[in-house]
Amino acid sequence: MSDILHDNLLLPSPLQPIKLADNLSVLVKRDDLIHPVISGNKWRKLKYNLDYILSNALDHVITFGGPFSNHIHALAGACQLLRIRCTAIIRGEIDLHNPTLRFCTDAGMELISVSRSAYRLKEQDPGIKEILKSYHPACIIPEGGANELAMRGVAEITDELEDTLGDAPDYIVLSAGTGCTAAGLLLSDTLKSKVIVIPALKSNHLYPEILSMSKHKNKDLLFVNTDYHFGGYAKWNENLVKFITEFESSTAIPLDQVYNGKAMYGLCDLISRKYFEDGARIVYLHTGGLQGKAGMEYRNTKINS
Ligand SMILES: Cc1ncc(COP(=O)(O)O)c(C=O)c1O
Incomplete structure (x- = not known):
């Protein structure tokens, strides 16, 4: 770490x-x-994910979340500190008056809005698949940071x-x-x-x-x-x-x-x-x-x- x-x-x-x-x-x-930015279960959940990204010298991470997600907020803060490029695929519209999304963009996170229906089927949605393909070999962290690490x-x-x-x-x-x-x-x-x-x-x-x-x-x-x-x-x-x-x-x-x-x-x-x-x-x-x-x-x- x-x-x-x-x-x-x-x-x-x-x-x-x-x-x-x-x-x-x-x-x-x-x-x-x-931690002031990566707190609570976000610290616990991101710890080994960030270790993985750093030890594999990956320079881009992509994740998913709703517009008020604690996970995208924490990941944006972590990536800003670590100087890692990050992108979040957001469910629904992007309203930059929303303090969570405001923080994320200020921290340098790229936000991509997708419709709620596309988001619901994110594993199969052709548009989302295309975005992920175009960002290969970025590290993909699932919604809520929920994975084995x-x-x-x-x-x-x-x-x-x-x-x-x-x-x-x-x-x-x-x-x-x-x-x-x-x-x-x-x-x-x-x-x-x-x-x-x-x-x-x-x-x-x-x-x-x-x-x-x-x-x-x-x-x-x-x-x-x-x-x-x-x-x-x-x-x-x-x-x-x-x-x-x-x-x-x-x-x-x-x-x-x-x-x-x-x-x-x-x-x-x-x-x-x-x-x-x-x-x-x-x-x-x-x-x-x-x-x-x-x-x-x-x-x-x-x-x-
Ligand atoms: C503050 C907070 N508590 C609890 C949870 C629930 O965690 P989990 O999705 O791992 O059940 C979340 C969502 O990740 C959260 O942001």
């Missing part, structure tokens, strides 16, 4: 205790603090936790989109904790998808709770906003409304429903995504204007 990225790294990421119940120990693993990076969290705590926690709780981060934890050889996954979207497929990505390793440690999607991906309500505001003011831990707000809400609700046994040690993995807060606020003002 390049020294340029190591300069600002906070690893192992801090474990911050929060008081959610008298009979439980809850620690927040602040992966959101790992990403899971290798995530798997390191379990050792990091044991080194800091002296023992594995009983539970690791985290948000999910593609499920790649959760699958990375399950792929760890040293995982002993139960992994509670709280999807940010409405899906009944996430459990089998995570099992498939993790090749059924540590299958018995996986629990997916689909009760806290708040209507679907990037949807939320007043109740969630109120929860986030109160949580932030009592803990000083920021949460976004797309991923960590929902998963933390889910954890608090599960605690209030006595899901966890007395004395349980719980680590909530903060997966970052805070750049997305400004994007979501911008999206909302646009929808409401």
Whole structure:
């Protein structure tokens, strides 16, 4: 890994205790603090991808994402620091007032807009295939950075936790989109904790998808709770906003409304429903995504204007 990225790294990421119940120990693993630009699960997922790019002297990387994607934001920031050319194929229109895309273009990322229908079928779409062909031999990183190298990076969290705590926690709780981060934890050889996954979207497929990505390793440690999607991906309500505001003011831990707000809400609700046994040690993995807060606020003002 390049020294340029190591300069600002906070690893192992801090474990911050929060008081959610008298009979439980809850620690927040602040992966959101790992790096000022490449934070949360983006650091974990990009680490070995960037190593691969650097060690193979590749000078161009292409990825995919929605217009508010944390992944394209992090990749744009990393490529700017490493002076690697980067391109993102964006789902739908490119609006440069959107703070995420603004950051990406300012960082030097090339943005290519494709229709939502082309994006949906990106593996088969002739236009997208043509773009990728014309950029050969650029390194292609999938949407959300979800690949084997990403899971290798995530798997390191379990050792990091044991080194800091002296023992594995009983539970690791985290948000999910593609499920790649959760699958990375399950792929760890040293995982002993139960992994509670709280999807940010409405899906009944996430459990089998995570099992498939993790090749059924540590299958018995996986629990997916689909009760806290708040209507679907990037949807939320007043109740969630109120929860986030109160949580932030009592803990000083920021949460976004797309991923960590929902998963933390889910954890608090599960605690209030006595899901966890007395004395349980719980680590909530903060997966970052805070750049997305400004994007979501911008999206909302646009929808409401
Ligand atoms: C901040 C944040 N948290 C959680 C996730 C979900 O991660 P995964 O797609 O690996 O399940 C994402 C999306 O990548 C994200 O940006």
